[in-house]
Amino acid sequence: MxxxxxxxxxxxxxxxxxxxxxxxxxxxxxxxxxxxxxxxxxxxxxxxxxxxxxxxxxxxxxTRADLVVAVYRHQVEACAEAGLTLLAAADSPFAALRQWVDLFVDFLATKHGLANALQSDSGFDALHSYFLDRLVPVCSQLLDAAAEAGEIRPGTQAYELMRGVGNLCIGRGSDPRYDPRRLVDLLLQGLRQPPSP
Amino acid sequence: MxxxxxxxxxxxxxxxxxxxxxxxxxxxxxxxxxxxxxxxxxxxxxxxxxxxxxxxxxxxxxTRADLVVAVYRHQVEACAEAGLTLLAAADSPFAALRQWVDLFVDFLATKHGLANALQSDSGFDALHSYFLDRLVPVCSQLLDAAAEAGEIRPGTQAYELMRGVGNLCIGRGSDPRYDPRRLVDLLLQGLRQPPSP
Amino acid sequence: MxxxxxxxxxxxxxxxxxxxxxxxxxxxxxxxxxxxxxxxxxxxxxxxxxxxxxxxxxxxxxTRADLVVAVYRHQVEACAEAGLTLLAAADSPFAALRQWVDLFVDFLATKHGLANALQSDSGFDALHSYFLDRLVPVCSQLLDAAAEAGEIRPGTQAYELMRGVGNLCIGRGSDPRYDPRRLVDLLLQGLRQPPSP
Amino acid sequence: MxxxxxxxxxxxxxxxxxxxxxxxxxxxxxxxxxxxxxxxxxxxxxxxxxxxxxxxxxxxxxTRADLVVAVYRHQVEACAEAGLTLLAAADSPFAALRQWVDLFVDFLATKHGLANALQSDSGFDALHSYFLDRLVPVCSQLLDAAAEAGEIRPGTQAYELMRGVGNLCIGRGSDPRYDPRRLVDLLLQGLRQPPSP
DNA sequence: CATGAATGAGGCTTCATTCAT
DNA sequence: CATGAATGAAGCCTCATTCAT
Missing domain, CATH: 1.10.10.60 (Homeodomain-like)
Structure with missing residues (x-):
């Protein structure tokens, strides 16, 4: 060959x-x-x-998890690193956050079933852990920056946000009416609101 | 016998x-x-x-889906009916929507793995269809009412919202840091924002 | 059928x-x-x-052990019961012991590989245990009787004797020059000697 | 390299x-x-x-047997040679036989699983053959000498005795109640008896 | 000659599903 | 109609052995 x-x-x-x-x-x-x-x-x-x-x-x-992690490692690393770049380059911390989340969604959205496998109860604990260990700190930094800048309400945890975004990406493509991006955008918009009406 | x-x-x-x-x-x-x-x-x-x-x-x-549908039929029906009741009783259409979504989340959150099975690619197409066929129209009505009342931005489809909420409920309980309710709330808050910044 | x-x-x-x-x-x-x-x-x-x-x-x-035990249970039971019968019927306790051991050898000798599987380290602990639990007490009774009658030297344990006999039966049939019966007989003859020359 | x-x-x-x-x-x-x-x-x-x-x-x-044979060749050779030495040095031919068998038992007893591998049906035919080819003649000489001296009954074949001793060594160490040496001793004592009661 | 990567047969076990009783 | 025994496909994983480098 x-x-x-x-x-x-x-x-x-x-x-x-x-x-x-x-x-x-x-x-x-x-x-x-x-x-x-x-x-x-x-x-x-x-x-x-x-x-x-x-x-x-x-x-x-x-183990299977070893394989899965290996398959996605490059992209996860790239995504993690992009977080810092974006924070430095974007117009505002919130814009950076949004762009970074978009990147993450792009990644997940093109991998059929990956979002599913990220579920902690899917038997791929190693995968779940790897993704979150690597990305939560980045997300956290972006969230904090946006909160400090007063662009979003404080109190949202990066872990929860990452899992939420990941979940929204599950099943993408099964129906054209469902586009995770729109919902993720809604989620981020929600962050801009004051805690409760 | x-x-x-x-x-x-x-x-x-x-x-x-x-x-x-x-x-x-x-x-x-x-x-x-x-x-x-x-x-x-x-x-x-x-x-x-x-x-x-x-x-x-x-x-x-x-089929297994038949069984699953049968098991949850009562609760789905109740949930569907509650939509109309809430719309009539709540302070505002948006309040009704929020209360109704809460009901739906309560339902899913207590059924281990149900949210997962709702995925259209999980092999339970009948389940997926049944849930959505029954609940999307109700959700649609609530969304429309809230939009007409000017409480939320227009343009969000009930199908998408329902699936988003369902997805957010996946994996609840695996980690105490993850609470689907907070994210669903964020999603609904997002609806109140003007389309985009 | x-x-x-x-x-x-x-x-x-x-x-x-x-x-x-x-x-x-x-x-x-x-x-x-x-x-x-x-x-x-x-x-x-x-x-x-x-x-x-x-x-x-x-x-x-x-489990495989369940199967093996089931396959041989009848014969093990019969063998165990024969011990008591022989003790009552034989000319002397030692004659009973000898006949009983012959019975056991007959049993093992016709089951290719069974003697091997009786090894405790063969992964068939259940089999090993079953055989010994069932037969050691019988053997013990016969040994004791013979010892009390002064026909054999005291001090040999039934457990050891059973395992020895079992071991001697391993590999029977692989070579016509090897006949476990002759060696088992030697073993029993050895019991008649005073402890050491 | x-x-x-x-x-x-x-x-x-x-x-x-x-x-x-x-x-x-x-x-x-x-x-x-x-x-x-x-x-x-x-x-x-x-x-x-x-x-x-x-x-x-x-x-x-x-083949694996080649390796096993090579590993134990030295000790087998030493054991074989010891036979002649002992015959010359011991008090009596039977004493020599006993000491020699002890040597063999010592050898096998310290090699986990070797006695097992000596079984002809274990897939290590070469191993089986090598051991017996080398040791049976020695054993035969010792047996003959003891028989000629009238210390043991005649008629026992060295091949059979060697395999018997080998078999008794199987599974040593799995249970403290089982000591091959005691049984081997019994076997040798049995040789001293007149043919049958 | 040594290496160790690749191959793939072979054994195990679990369940969805069918069908005789 | 209900039962649950039987079936067998499907996945998993472990080495013995070969052979390109």
Whole structure:
């Protein structure tokens, strides 16, 4: 399965390079299968799609959660980092928050079933934990900044907001009438209101 | 297993009564098991709790969705009817909407896993449809009234709102920091804002 | 699969009878497979031989040990009971012991791999326990009687003797030069000697 | 992975030395793992302990039996040789036999699972053969000498005795009440009796 | 030669669903 | 009509063994 754009002359010290490439293939296949059949898809299906045996998957990712985390790690990291960038660049803390949440929704919205798997009771505790450990602090910073700037009412916890946004992204695409973005926007608008009427 | 002390000539009426009673037992057992183990609980568990064979369940409820719908039908009906009552009784259309949504959240929040099962891709299409068919019109009426009264911005669809509220109820109880009610409230507050900043 | 010797007219209250018959078929098949491939044989193989699905076996015998114990229970019981009979009937306590041990050897010797499975570290703790719980007391009685009659040296424990005899029966049949009976006899002869020369 | 500081011209001798050293490391690791997890331990475990790849083990020892035999060869040889020594040195042929058997029991008793693996049906035919080929002749000599001296009854075959002793050593350590040595002693005492009562 | 990544057979177990009794 | 026994597909996971690097 040579990509063709490498000189065949210098395979040098492969071995590890080989395994690494394989891992990439695996992650790609897993991403596709997750998108299609959800993160609960049979390991066999992923193995088949990647053109490897099941053992290969178990070698690289002993548990399913390991695989899921690996599949989404890059994007989660990018999302986390974007939070800080946005806070520095946006017109206002609230605008930053909104843009950042949009980013998160974009991410979840394109991964069929990922939002579901984020549920803590879905058996993917590691996934749930990873996402929240990584993103809650960022969200918290954005929320605090917006609150300090007086743009939103205080008192909302980042953990709750993240889970709420995640939940709203569940089942996107099943019906064109349902667009999580509109609801997330409503949620953020709600933050601007004084505590209660 | 007829007891023999009924006239064999006219079992019709009593048989029906029997079957009905049986169905009630079934529904009760299913409700308990759903509450404990979620709506995905093994059929056997429900049969055992009801003290009947699995065949009996299949006879009465050919698909699992049929059973789930039957279990929650009363409460869905009550919720639907409450919408009209509230609209008539509340201080304002928006107050009615809010109270009604609270009712719906109360309902979902106490049924472990029900909100999850409402997802259209969860394999319980019948359940999903039933809930929405029955409640969306009510919600729509409440939304329209509030919009007409100028209490909320126009443009939000009842279908979307209902699904959003349902989604927010997923996973309640897994972490004390997550309370769907607060987020639902935020959502409703968001409706009061002008379309966008 | 009617046996033909039952009047086809009176299937009366079957159901349980059916299941019972099935259990017998299962036990028969398991006995054969155990004899052929040892007690570690794949469940599938037993199911196939019995002409049933694997689920049927799991229903009747949730764990493999349950199955093994069930397969041999009758014979273990018979063996245990024979101990008392022999003690009463034999010429001397030692003769009774010898005959009883012969019985036990006969039993083990015809079950390929059973002696192996009796090893406590073979993962069939339940089997190991069952055999010993049932037979050690009997053996103990026989040993005591022989010791009291002065026919054997005192001090040998029934547990140890039973395990020794069991061990000697391992691997019978693999080589015609090995006959556990001769060694067991040697063991019993050894009991007649004074403690040490 | 040649280090490069050896002359490429004459690697023969040093390569062999290398390979030998490697084999020693392997045998050491295997011995440890066998002691810990039995001779059925996963090849990987041995490879890991030796710090080599599994392929290396397969190269040196194509089958598992080859490895096991290699691991115990030294001790088996020593045991075999001890037979002759003892016969010359002991007070009587029977005393020599007894001491020699003790040696064998000591050997087996300290190797977790080795006695089990000696079973001819355990899939380690080579192991079984090696042990018996090497030790049966020795045992035979001792038996014959004792028989000639009139210390034991004639007629017992060395093959049978060796296997019997081996079998008695199976499962040692699983229960403090079971000590193979006592039973082996009984067996030897049995040899001193006249053929039958 | 050594490495260890990849393969895939093989065993296990759970349940939804059917159907004889 | 009710029962629950039987079925068997489906997923899971663990190594022994091969072979490209």
């Amino acid at each position: 040579p990509t063709g754009d490498e000189p065949a002359k210098a395979p040098t010290r492969s071995k590890r390079a080989d395994a690494l490439r394989n891992e990439q293939v695996l992650l790609g296949a897993a991403a596709e299968v997750f998108a299609t059949s959800g993160v609960d898809a049979p390991i066999r299906e992923i193995a088949a799609r990647a053109g490897v045996g099941v053992g290969t998957i178990y070698r690289h990712f002993p | 007829p007891t023999g002390d009924e006239p064999a000539k006219a079992p019709t009426r009593s048989k029906r009564a029997d079957a009905l009673r049986n169905e009630q037992v079934l529904l009760g057992a299913a409700a308990e098991v759903f509450a404990t183990s979620g709506v995905d609980a093994p059929i056997r568990e429900i049969a055992a709790r009801a003290g009947v064979g699995v065949g009996t369940i299949y006879r009465h409820f050919p | 009617p046996t033909g010797d039952e009047p086809a007219k009176a299937p009366t209250r079957s159901k349980r009878a059916d299941a019972l018959r099935n259990e017998q078929v299962l036990l028969g098949a398991a006995a054969e497979v155990f004899a052929t491939s040892g007690v570690d044989a794949p469940i599938r193989e037993i199911a196939a031989r019995a002409g049933v699905g694997v689920g049927t076996i799991y229903r009747h015998f949730p | 040649p280090t490069g500081d050896e002359p490429a011209k004459a690697p023969t001798r040093s390569k062999r030395a290398d390979a030998l050293r490697n084999e020693q490391v392997l045998l050491g690791a295997a011995a440890e793992v066998f002691a810990t997890s039995g001779v059925d331990a996963p090849i990987r475990e041995i490879a890991a302990r030796a710090g080599v790849g599994v392929g290396t083990i397969y190269r040196h020892f194509p």
